[in-house]
Amino acid sequence: MKIVLNGEPREVAATTLAEALEECGFTGRVATSLNETFVPALLRAGQALADGDRIEVVAPMQGG
């Protein structure tokens, strides 16, 4: 399936958001959105993906 992850096109075998994170190597403390809507960590396993989905994965970063 073709998805866009953090702005980059990706081809993944995953069918859920949780699987996509695992497949792309995200193991730490991150938050996710799917098509610009927040998806809590607890709901990632049940969140099915569709072709063309846009996923954002964010993590703690320096800020002012």
Add this chain to the structure above:
Amino acid sequence: MRPFYGVDLPNPLMLGTAQYPSPAILEEAFRASGAGVATVSLRREGAGGTGQTFWKMIQDLGVHVLPNTAGCHTVKEAVTTAHMAREVFDTKWIKLELIGHTDSLQPDVFQLVEAARILSEDGFEVFPYTTEDLIVGERLLEAGCEVLMPWGAPIGSGRGLNNIYALRAMRAEFPEVPLVVDAGIGLPSHAAAAMELGFDAVLLNTAVARAGDPVAMARAMIGAVEAGQAAFEADPIEARDMAEASTPVIGKAFLS
């Protein structure tokens, strides 16, 4: 110093974590400052997991974490970012920034009030980055905010308190509300001036992070905010236009 959503802070300094020359200098400067609050943000995670290293360092500092919505230009963007921040940083606190102007990074106060209401109703404890406008302040309080954070000057400008009259008016208008001067501080004297007005804290980042010696500047800033706070509590004299002799006139010898 008034508590922030029930939290008593050790001192009136809130310090940002961005723009330091290195993570080691950030950590050293932060410890030197003694600040009880660290502002942080969320950005796209890279393959190397750089965010995880940063998060470990912040946890080790043992301070209160205040995530921001920096760079958000719409209510939707800011609200979504806030939800992500609550999950990642495990805090209800959110420094709500809704940027309205590209050059000045002036807050879009109309969207700010709307986002503050949505987030407050959803259980967030909102620290709104706002202007010194009193009516906007009222609206933010009505929306559920229990803290107001007016700007001193545009973010990163180092200009100090651009409108000290309005900040003084804000302090008088909202005597019970914790007020923080957020942004625009360049020098310790700016930070002290904010505290001398009776503000509860100063939030700054660039002034320390971009100083030639961030660790030394962090020490200077904590000294300044604590001096300003002590001065306000000591009830300073009013300024006057003409001199008033401090040495008693009575008893002066007649010599002319």
